[in-house]
Amino acid sequence: MTIKHVAADAGVSLQTVSRVVNKETGVRPQMAERVQASIDRLGYVPSIAAQRMGGSRSYLILALNDRERTIADWRARQGTDWVDQMLLGGMLTCAEHGYRLIVELVDTHSDHIERELLGAIAALQPDGVILTPPHSGNPLIIDLLEAQDIRFVRIGSISEGPGVRLMMDDARAARIATEHLVALGHRRIGFIAGPAEYELSGWRVDGWRAAMADAGLACTDLLASGDFSHASGRAAARTLFALPEPPTAIIGSNDQMTLATLELARETGRRVPEDLSLISFDDTPIIRLAHPPLTAIVQPIAEASARAVSLIIAGLAGDPTPDAPITVAAELTVRRSTARPPASG
Amino acid sequence: MTIKHVAADAGVSLQTVSRVVNKETGVRPQMAERVQASIDRLGYVPSIAAQRMGGSRSYLILALNDRERTIADWRARQGTDWVDQMLLGGMLTCAEHGYRLIVELVDTHSDHIERELLGAIAALQPDGVILTPPHSGNPLIIDLLEAQDIRFVRIGSISEGPGVRLMMDDARAARIATEHLVALGHRRIGFIAGPAEYELSGWRVDGWRAAMADAGLACTDLLASGDFSHASGRAAARTLFALPEPPTAIIGSNDQMTLATLELARETGRRVPEDLSLISFDDTPIIRLAHPPLTAIVQPIAEASARAVSLIIAGLAGDPTPDAPITVAAELTVRRSTARPPASG
DNA sequence: ATGAAAGCGCTAACAC
DNA sequence: GTGTTAGCGCTTTCAT
Numbered sequence: 142m143t144i145k146h147v148a149a150d151a152g153v154s155l156q157t158v159s160r161v162v163n164k165e166t167g168v169r170p171q172m173a174e175r176v177q178a179s180i181d182r183l184g185y186v187p188s189i190a191a192q193r194m195g196g197s198r199s200y201l202i203l204a205l206n207d208r209e210r211t212i213a214d215w216r217a218r219q220g221t222d223w224v225d226q227m228l229l230g231g232m233l234t235c236a237e238h239g240y241r242l243i244v245e246l247v248d249t250h251s252d253h254i255e256r257e258l259l260g261a262i263a264a265l266q267p268d269g270v271i272l273t274p275p276h277s278g279n280p281l282i283i284d285l286l287e288a289q290d291i292r293f294v295r296i297g298s299i300s301e302g303p304g305v306r307l308m309m310d311d312a313r314a315a316r317i318a319t320e321h322l323v324a325l326g327h328r329r330i331g332f333i334a335g336p337a338e339y340e341l342s343g344w345r346v347d348g349w350r351a352a353m354a355d356a357g358l359a360c361t362d363l364l365a366s367g368d369f370s371h372a373s374g375r376a377a378a379r380t381l382f383a384l385p386e387p388p389t390a391i392i393g394s395n396d397q398m399t400l401a402t403l404e405l406a407r408e409t410g411r412r413v414p415e416d417l418s419l420i421s422f423d424d425t426p427i428i429r430l431a432h433p434p435l436t437a438i439v440q441p442i443a444e445a446s447a448r449a450v451s452l453i454i455a456g457l458a459g460d461p462t463p464d465a466p467i468t469v470a471a472e473l474t475v476r477r478s479t480a481r482p483p484a485s486g
Numbered sequence: 487m488t489i490k491h492v493a494a495d496a497g498v499s500l501q502t503v504s505r506v507v508n509k510e511t512g513v514r515p516q517m518a519e520r521v522q523a524s525i526d527r528l529g530y531v532p533s534i535a536a537q538r539m540g541g542s543r544s545y546l547i548l549a550l551n552d553r554e555r556t557i558a559d560w561r562a563r564q565g566t567d568w569v570d571q572m573l574l575g576g577m578l579t580c581a582e583h584g585y586r587l588i589v590e591l592v593d594t595h596s597d598h599i600e601r602e603l604l605g606a607i608a609a610l611q612p613d614g615v616i617l618t619p620p621h622s623g624n625p626l627i628i629d630l631l632e633a634q635d636i637r638f639v640r641i642g643s644i645s646e647g648p649g650v651r652l653m654m655d656d657a658r659a660a661r662i663a664t665e666h667l668v669a670l671g672h673r674r675i676g677f678i679a680g681p682a683e684y685e686l687s688g689w690r691v692d693g694w695r696a697a698m699a700d701a702g703l704a705c706t707d708l709l710a711s712g713d714f715s716h717a718s719g720r721a722a723a724r725t726l727f728a729l730p731e732p733p734t735a736i737i738g739s740n741d742q743m744t745l746a747t748l749e750l751a752r753e754t755g756r757r758v759p760e761d762l763s764l765i766s767f768d769d770t771p772i773i774r775l776a777h778p779p780l781t782a783i784v785q786p787i788a789e790a791s792a793r794a795v796s797l798i799i800a801g802l803a804g805d806p807t808p809d810a811p812i813t814v815a816a817e818l819t820v821r822r823s824t825a826r827p828p829a830s831g
Numbered sequence: 832a833t834g835a836a837a838g839c840g841c842t843a844a845c846a847c
Numbered sequence: 848g849t850g851t852t853a854g855c856g857c858t859t860t861c862a863t
Contacts, residue, residue, distance in 0.1 A: 142608060144840065153850085155840090155841080155850085155851095160848095163842085167848060168848070168849085169848065169849090172849085184605075184608075186604070186605045186608035187608075187840080188609065188611060188839095189535070190534070190538035190840080191539060191839075191842090192841060193533075194536060194839085194840070194842085194854090194855050194856070195842035195843075196842055196843060196854085197843090199535065200609075216574065218770075218774070222560075222563055224569075226563075228560065228589065229561065232591070236591075244573065246577070246581075259529055260529075263487060263532075263533065264531050264534050265534060265586070266534075424563075425563075426563050426771065426772070429564075430775045430776075443560075489856065490856080499834045500834085500857080501835085501858085502832090502833060512833085513832070513833085532856080533855095533857075536839095536858090537857060537858075538839085538857085539840065539841090539856070540838085540856070540857035833862100836859100836862095837860080838858095841855090842853105842854095843852100843855100844852085845850105847848100
């Protein structure tokens, strides 16, 4: 079934069929209708390869993820569902517009990165690329994409440079989490920050500080930090627990560190949420299976991916590229790890 | 960077470059070397679209999954990592051979199914398709693929028909699980079967029965069944618990049902594994986060997907299509839900 | 062993 | 408005 068959069937030229398929203007409605009827009856669907060859789009969007980390997550089978959520948002949005999303793993190792990426681009000729951390902040990749004149969205990075920047509102998320605890009556709210290498670590701390200040509460001694690992979370929690006046609530910057805090709390005889309230960041499946299930800030990965795809497709259609970073709102999901502080507190 | 540039650079014709790229015979080594040098230096990578247009492969393999179930799993964020495991096995194996894996969701609803699939095939012109349940057992899809002369592998179905059949050895898995319990000293081993609609439900029961028979144990009353849902698992467990002589160990046909059994056990004062041993099937992340983490049969999804891709690519290269079902071995991962039966038992 | 020519299915640019 | 032409980058023939 090629465009020729449809043209013959409808008794028109190839071009007219092409115009109808691509919804171009300048075809008489009556004619368009006839052609569409042939298309439907014959079940014609244009070949993406041929469209691409004709100088049109490839209808392919690449979702670039860090190879090492992604494979490690898959192998570990700990429930990390980043890729799934990307597919959920990205693939479905692609499908709505006749696009496909192709997941591509790229090494962070800088020797290969350029060749790998160039190879994927040459082979697939994607219409757009979605960058996730740490690639979204990698100048090498960003410049390469820019040089290739490919539209791309950078998720989770606001560092200067080309490409549309898309972030989940980390500062606001931390603020919301803090406000939730303040509303419950907590006054000593600890925060376990992530590593400084991640731009978002700072944003989250900022949000917490701001909310504390707004509530007239002091942050002194209440900030600990880790590197997103379980062990570092445990150490941070130990520091906070050891305070002369320990916090009645703790916000952890990611699931692993918060889980570690929960563990240590249990081991040291603190009940959650009766003695200690806990809020996590990320909301991977692992924490809703914890005991108790943790109240958490949900990373809107699916929404961000959907947005990224939309932005790319809109850009292709001629819409101007937004210059300022775009924000996707994160939300707080209240589960059973937050409650009012102990009466004495 | 097109083949022309390479040809010009190497001072040869397009054909010669094409031959070198496709590793065809009949090029003088010295010549091939020179061409390859140009390719490397220019960083040339053939365009998949153009290759496809030229009548060659598309280097694309489609992984077909059930739309409704897959999206539901993604949204639920319960840690179901079927797609991730498919990507882990399938995508990496594809990459080794210069192929890409594209995940495609297809409705089971039979009105659309044919058009959807035909559309995807026409648009992408994939070199092969991987079918997962329930599609792998769907005659409509199977026949359609056969008619389109596309190579495909059916994972998890052994019903007659075209396509390579690839199964995870369910009977053997159930046998291994049962034998593990027998070895621990259990004599009353219950089994919660899955719904009859799934071919694999029967295989699993078969394996259990066979192992019980080999050990000289009776199965009477010890078989309950559910529909893979949490609720049905709970009901089945209740039946088994109510037996005059209840089992000291239970094997559940999937994670949800086994988890339900664990819950009911806890509620009714049975300790796992001290009073009751439990083995699950599937091994999604959820059960390693349970308390205690469950001993389980691991579904080798990644391995099966990798195998499926290999079979397709080998078929493309001219290897004969295996006629008999191919089996991928499942393994038992021992965690903390199995122990010796209580002294009195 | 290498090259030249034709064509894959489609779209762009240009005619009519 | 609609049809015609040329060409995208590659792989097939078929010549040499």
